[in-house]
Amino acid sequence: MNGATRTAARDVARKAVRAMLAEVALDLFRRDGFDNVTINDIAAAAGVSRSTVLRYFGTKEDAVLGALDAHGEQVADALRARPPDEDDWTALRHALDIVVEIYRQDPEAALATTRLVLATPALHTRQWEKQHGWRPALTQALAERGASRRPGIITHTVRAAAALDCLNIAIAHWAKSDNKLNLSDLLDEAFAALTS
Known part of the structure; x- marks a missing residue:
């Protein structure tokens, strides 16, 4: 060997x-x-x-949350791989399908873990901290794409932060529905709320 x-x-x-x-x-x-x-x-x-x-x-x-560390880079890589003519907001939404797919793979385990995180202040705070750590990678990926009509670190950072908030809101509603609502649809709805 x-x-x-x-x-x-x-x-x-x-x-x-x-x-x-x-x-x-x-x-x-x-x-x-x-x-x-x-x-x-x-x-x-x-x-x-x-x-x-x-x-x-x-x-x-x-x-509980160790897997989140890798997800930020995976989402950033997916964001970089989006078509160059796609606007940032659409690219961010589709890049988050990486996370949605994890929930689809084992919805029972994802639901149990999400409930645990939402019910435990220490876990909820730590999840926020980990996702906050995703922002620089997402901000950098947006800058590298160069698709923004309003380029700049503030614009990219705000978009990355808003996308993560949309994700968390969609996940919370998905968990509250006991997996009866479609997480992808909820995420679409959350993103649409910021563009309409």
Whole structure:
């Protein structure tokens, strides 16, 4: 086995352990409530040490929201890939389909996690912080596209922030409807509210 193969195998193993720990943590949080579960509880339920849990997740919040870190860059990449003649607002809306697709893949788990986040102030705050961290990547992607009739850092930043607010409002309404409403339609409606 060469070095590259070993590194790839290690990365796959790390991702599998991280996913397993996140699943164990989410199950505990849903069952017992976020505030009632400790890192030690997660470690015991997963059959690993506390230090193993902390190696993958620095906080309990990260066990729930860790996946959000990668989503910001994925949305920014999708935004850059949009047709150059598409206006920024339309491009932002379609780039957010990356997030909508995650909800479509496993709506039950997404609904349970969304409810947990909305009901837990610490998680809600941490989610906002993580999404706030997406803004620079989205702002940069808009600038790189060069499709704006009003180019400038303020314009791009405001559009990125508004798009994320639209996403959060749509997700909250989707969760409130118990997945009866279509998340994509709700996101379309949220975006339309700012352009009409």
